[in-house]
Amino acid sequence: MHKTCNLCEAMCGLRIEVQGRRIGRIEGDPDDPISKGAICPKAIALKQVQEDPDRLRRPLRRRGRDWQEIGWDEALAEAAERIAAIQGRDGDDAVASYLGNPGAHNLGILLGLVPFNGALGTANKYSASSLDQNPKHASSLMLFGHWLQIPIPDVDHTGFLLMLGANPVVSGGSLMTAPGFRKRIEALQARGGQLVVVDPRRSETARLADRHLFIRPGADGLLLAALVQTVLHEKLTRERGAAWRGIHAEELARLLAPFAPARVEDRLGIPAAEVRALARTFAAAPAAVCYGRTGTSQHPYGTLCSWLADVLNLLTGNLDHVGGAMFTTPAADFAGLIAMRSGGGELITGRTRVRGAPCFNGESPTPCLAEEIETPGPGQVRGLVTVAGNPVLSAPNGAALERAIAGLECYVAIDFYVNETTRHADLILPPSWSLEHDNYEALFHGFAVRNTARYSPAAIRADPGQREDFEILVELALRLGQRKARGPRRLGWRALRALPSVSPRRLLKWMLRAGPYGDGFRPWRGGLSLADLEARPSGIDLGALAPRLNEVILSEGGRIDLAPLPIQEELARLNEELEADPDPPGDELALIGRRDLRTCNSWLHNTRVCTQGLERCTLLMHPDDASRRGLEDGGRVRIRSRVAEVLAPLELSEDLMPGVVSLPHGWGHRGPGLRMAVAEAHPGVSCNDLVDDRVLEGVVGNAVFNGVPVTVEAVPPVDS
Numbered sequence: 001m002h003k004t005c006n007l008c009e010a011m012c013g014l015r016i017e018v019q020g021r022r023i024g025r026i027e028g029d030p031d032d033p034i035s036k037g038a039i040c041p042k043a044i045a046l047k048q049v050q051e052d053p054d055r056l057r058r059p060l061r062r063r064g065r066d067w068q069e070i071g072w073d074e075a076l077a078e079a080a081e082r083i084a085a086i087q088g089r090d091g092d093d094a095v096a097s098y099l100g101n102p103g104a105h106n107l108g109i110l111l112g113l114v115p116f117n118g119a120l121g122t123a124n125k126y127s128a129s130s131l132d133q134n135p136k137h138a139s140s141l142m143l144f145g146h147w148l149q150i151p152i153p154d155v156d157h158t159g160f161l162l163m164l165g166a167n168p169v170v171s172g173g174s175l176m177t178a179p180g181f182r183k184r185i186e187a188l189q190a191r192g193g194q195l196v197v198v199d200p201r202r203s204e205t206a207r208l209a210d211r212h213l214f215i216r217p218g219a220d221g222l223l224l225a226a227l228v229q230t231v232l233h234e235k236l237t238r239e240r241g242a243a244w245r246g247i248h249a250e251e252l253a254r255l256l257a258p259f260a261p262a263r264v265e266d267r268l269g270i271p272a273a274e275v276r277a278l279a280r281t282f283a284a285a286p287a288a289v290c291y292g293r294t295g296t297s298q299h300p301y302g303t304l305c306s307w308l309a310d311v312l313n314l315l316t317g318n319l320d321h322v323g324g325a326m327f328t329t330p331a332a333d334f335a336g337l338i339a340m341r342s343g344g345g346e347l348i349t350g351r352t353r354v355r356g357a358p359c360f361n362g363e364s365p366t367p368c369l370a371e372e373i374e375t376p377g378p379g380q381v382r383g384l385v386t387v388a389g390n391p392v393l394s395a396p397n398g399a400a401l402e403r404a405i406a407g408l409e410c411y412v413a414i415d416f417y418v419n420e421t422t423r424h425a426d427l428i429l430p431p432s433w434s435l436e437h438d439n440y441e442a443l444f445h446g447f448a449v450r451n452t453a454r455y456s457p458a459a460i461r462a463d464p465g466q467r468e469d470f471e472i473l474v475e476l477a478l479r480l481g482q483r484k485a486r487g488p489r490r491l492g493w494r495a496l497r498a499l500p501s502v503s504p505r506r507l508l509k510w511m512l513r514a515g516p517y518g519d520g521f522r523p524w525r526g527g528l529s530l531a532d533l534e535a536r537p538s539g540i541d542l543g544a545l546a547p548r549l550n551e552v553i554l555s556e557g558g559r560i561d562l563a564p565l566p567i568q569e570e571l572a573r574l575n576e577e578l579e580a581d582p583d584p585p586g587d588e589l590a591l592i593g594r595r596d597l598r599t600c601n602s603w604l605h606n607t608r609v610c611t612q613g614l615e616r617c618t619l620l621m622h623p624d625d626a627s628r629r630g631l632e633d634g635g636r637v638r639i640r641s642r643v644a645e646v647l648a649p650l651e652l653s654e655d656l657m658p659g660v661v662s663l664p665h666g667w668g669h670r671g672p673g674l675r676m677a678v679a680e681a682h683p684g685v686s687c688n689d690l691v692d693d694r695v696l697e698g699v700v701g702n703a704v705f706n707g708v709p710v711t712v713e714a715v716p717p718v719d720s
Contacts, residue, residue, distance in 0.1 A: 002029060002537035004441060004456040006105040006434045007042045008600045010035065010172025010179035011441045013454060013538060014043055021460050023047040023435065033541035034452045038180035040172070041598045041609050048607035049433055050460075054675050056416045056430035057463055065673065067418075067428075072467060079427050080479035082410045083120070086383045087484065095410075096124035096369065096381045100389025101132075101601055103469075107440050108504045109387060110334075112473030119480040123350065123362075124372065124381055130365045131394055131703045132294060135302030136175055138347060138360055138700045142564050143310055145554025146344035147361055148335035148446065151310060151325035152176050153289040154545050155184050155449050158323040159193040160281065160288035164220050164309070165295015165706070167203040170597045174293045177448040182208065184449075196278065198223065199295065200592055201620070201662055202655035213278075214657040216269045217590040217707030220292065221301035221574055223268055224308035225259035227279045227290075231315050232256060234276075236283035238317035245549070246314055251563040255571045258578070267578065269657070283316045287323025295592070299706045303699035304570040311562060320549040327552050328545060330446040331453035331518075331528055332511035335552075344554045347566070347700075353379045357701040365701035367396045367693040370404040383410040387469070392420040393602045393668050396691035396703050397643045402671075414472055417606065418675035420668070431469040436462035440508050453517075454539030455508070455530060470504050505530070517542060566699050573698060589625065591641070591708040593665045593687055602666045605679040617684030618651035620662040621712065626652055629712060636715040639663070641690040641708055647715055648685050661712060663687035665705075 001016045013032025017024030026047060028039035049055060059075035060067040086094050097120060103109040117125070129137070137147040153176055155161060166174065168181040178184060185195055185208050197206040198213045198220070206212040215223060231237060232253040246252075261272035268275070282288045290312045296305035310325060318324030338345075350359040354371045357364070364372070369391070373381045384405065392402045398420075405411060406424045413422040416430035439456045462468075467475075509530045512518050519527030533540065550558070596616050604610045619637060631637060633652040638645055639661070648663065656662060668686025669679040688705070695704045 001459045002456065003435065003459050004439065004454055005043050005046065006102075006439060006441070007045060007604065008172050009174055009177050009444050009447065010038070011177055011444050012038050012040075012043065012172070012179045014039070016459050018459055023050055023460065029538050031538035032454065033539050034177070034448060034450050035179035038183075042600065042604065044609040045604050045607040046435055048609060049604075050435050052606060054417065054606055054677055055433065056418070056428060057466060059430065060418075060428040062426050072465070075427055075429055076472075076475050076479055079412045079429065080476060080483055082426070083383055083385070083412065084480060084483040086410060087121070090382060091379070092121040093123050093379050094381060095120065095122055095383035095385065096126060096372070097122060098366070098369070098384065098386045098389050098391055099127040100387065100391070100394070101128040102388040102603060104443050105439075105441060106388070106434075106469055107442050107508065108437065108468050108470030109473070110442060111504055111507050112470040113387070115477035116473040119477040119484070120385070121484070125363050126366045126369050127363060128366070128389065128394060130360070130363060130367070130701065131298075133175060133297050134360050134363075134700045134702045135297045135299075135697055136306045137345075138303045139306035139310060141345050141347055141361070142307065142566065143555070143560055144552060146335055146339055146552065148338060149327060149344070149552045150175055150447060151313070151319060152328055152447055152449055152545065153291045154287075154323050154326045155188065155289075157544070158188065158287050158289050159191070160285035161188060161193070161195045162198070162278070162282055162288065162290045163195065163205065164198045164223070164290075164292040164305075165297075165299075166291060166293035167199075167205045167595060169205040169208065170203070170595050173449070175447050176291065176293070177444045181205070200590070200657045200660045201594065203594070213270055213274070216267065216657070217592050217660060218300055219268050220296045220299060220305050221308070222259060222264040222578070223270065223275065224292075224305055224312065225256055225571070225574065226261045226264050226268075226275050227282070228308055228312050228315065229256040229259045230261060230276050230279035231283055231312065233260070234280070236280065237315045238283065240317040240321065245553070245558065245560040246562045247559045248561055248563040252311070255563060255568060258575045264578065282312070287321065288316060288318050289313060289324045295706055297702060298704060300695070300697060300704050301570055301574060302697040302702050304567060304574065307567055314560065320547045322545075322547070326545040327548050328446050328448055329451050329516050329542070329548060331515050331542060332440065332442050332445065332508060333515045334442045334446055334511075337511065337514070339554065353377070357696055358699065360700035365696060365703070366391060367696060367703050368701070369395070370397070370401045370693065373404040373408060382408065384408055385412045385414070386421060387414045387473070389415075390419050390421045390602050393666065393686050394688060395693070396688055396705070397693035398668070398686050398689045399644055400693065414469065417603070418673065419602065420671055420674065423671060423673040429472050431472055432462040432466045435459040436466065437468045438505055442511070450544060451542035452539050453528065453533055453542060455533035457534070474502070570698050587711050588709045589659055589661045589712060591639070591687065591690060591710045592660060592662050593705055594620070594662045596664055599666050602669070602679075605666065605669060605682065606676040608678060611678055611682040615649060617648060617664055617667040619648045619712065620651050620653045620656050622654060622656045622658045622660070623652045624658050625661070626650065629714070631712070631714055637712050638715050639690060639710050639712050641710045642692050644689045646685040646689055661710065
């Protein structure tokens with residue numbers, strides 16, 4: 001049996017032995033055209049989640065402190081009735097929704113959300129995107145006219161890869177599907193190319209780089225501004241191909257004039273001469289690409305960083321150029337379908353009720369959810385629906401959000417674990433697991449470093465009575481629509497009665513036929529079909545990335561504005577911050593996160609493969625910082641921020657820049673009522689508890705996890 005691993009963006013192809021309803025050996029598929037047999041320990045978690053006795057298979061209803069197992073019809077009817085009652089009394093916005101990261105890997109969720117969101121009708125939509133990549137979406141929207149048209153590093157053909165705030169050797173790429181990244185680096189270096197990594201930590205990727213530069217957390221915007229300023233000032237720009245679309249380059253040069261390398265070097269921790277040399281080498285390379293990810297998105301200037309990275313690619317002739325930053329041509333063109341339905345998106349679609357924070361493309365910032373629940377007045381959130389999410393662990397100031405969620409009038413969770421968030425639910429509706437249903441990675445084929453397509457049928461049959469995410473969302477939409485008298489237009493389909501006949505498989509057939517390799521609904525032309533994918537279970541190679549900016553750009557006149565107003569304002573804000581005298585550092589350190597190869601999010605921590613071995617939830621600190629504080633390797637320390645404090649074991653490492661400490665994300669399994677035995681035995685602490693929910697990125701209000709000010713002190717043997 002062939003399957004695509006859905007546990008991270010690498011979407012590695014797998015071969016799975018199946019005996020009846022039992023999963024046997026799992027190994028990498030060497031015939032997969034993009035992963036080529038690559039695999040990591042997380043793949044074993046697929047089997048362990050499938051067999052996990054803690055995984056829910058039937059709906060649960062809260063009864064005081066206990067849970068009662070109930071049937072699907074009863075559970076769905078009660079969920080719709082309670083949601084509709086709140087909205088009928090207080091308005092549609094009184095019920096919020098939250099989508100977690102796993103939803104991006106599930107075609108059923110992506111498609112099922114269309115009718116569900118239409119039926120729910122709330123403006124209070126939240127997701128993990130505002131905890132991660134919304135600045136990158138905002139940058140792409142302003143540059144190219146579409147929030148999902150994100151240029152991907154053509155790593156297999158580049159000669160110079162500049163990477164900031166990313167660790168794809170561990171992550172497999174983020175908004176860059178690149179499985180087996182270690183081998184891709186080796187191939188880059190074998191053809192005479194270079195990898196330069198800029199990061200406050202010498203990460204697993206940085207250890208393989210030709211050069212690693214430490215940078216102070218939160219200074220990425222200054223470095224990128226200095227690089228682009230050098231390219232413009234020294235006239236290192238290059239015009240070639242369709243990529244030269246920039247307008248207002250003179251205005252950009254004026255805005256960047258204050259960010260000369262000599263002026264920013266002290267804040268960066270990187271000498272001006274090195275910054276200038278980096279800019280010159282990048283500009284002179286026959287093919288180069290700048291790639292920044294979570295470290296630059298989860299940042300006070302996340303949108304500006306994302307913007308400047310792509311502007312650096314554009315000005316040096318590396319946008320839409322082989323070996324530079326290119327656009328994937330996916331078989332099921334999810335971005336293209338969205339553009340047909342609703343355009344490329346909107347930058348700011350409103351402001352949150354309490355704080356007035358910006359709402360990006362119809363979504364409110366998740367750091368604002370707790371205050372929207374707790375602040376009385378018209379529009380107060382009184383109900384919540386979460387889909388595949390655990391925001392108590394993934395959002396800033398998780399303890400405050402947990403208190404808010406516990407006070408809701410009604411909370412419905414679509415999830416198969418009783419975790420730190422869902423333990424406060426009134427109803428839990430558990431979907432089937434990934435091995436039990438078909439899937440196609442519609443989003444991540446669109447972010448891949450090579451054009452491929454792979455369809456994964458279910459590996460085993462689900463238990464009788466289980467339902468897929470798509471079925472749950474569609475049924476809730478139907479029941480809500482009936483109770484609220486929603487018309488078909490609001491639901492997103494022409495008629496309510498058509499919903500039961502729709503399935504992800506049927507919709508995927510349509511998407512493939514409508515896609516760039518399909519028959520365009522003219523069968524005599526031939527073209528890629530679902531039948532073709534089913535006949536090639538290892539996937540189909542559709543070729544290397546190719547220039548296609550002309551096809552994807554939706555910006556007015558097909559031109560790229562290099563100095564739009566939001567970017568002008570962010571550069572002015574960054575300059576003001578640069579001019580201000582920094583506060584004395586005192587005893588504060590800058591906290592950053594990190595990711596372990598065995599885990600990605602909290603949802604895998606109830607598997608042995610992701611928790612066994614040495615303690616990984618440790619605070620990394622440079623030995624010099626520890627010596628100044630009288631701290632010892634292996635000792636317990638107290639980490640304090642403005643909003644919280646946690647205790648963790650200390651691990652000394654010269655891989656950290658002095659002045660920087662690091663905790664991994666996804667841990668912090670706590671609280672009564674959890675039903676996750678393995679996770680509770682390896683609780684760790686949540687680094688996100690320390691993150692200040694009042695601090696937001698400047699353009700779209702993304703959470704800021706990078707560079708949180710903290711103090712660290714020893715915990716006495718008996719903590720009084």
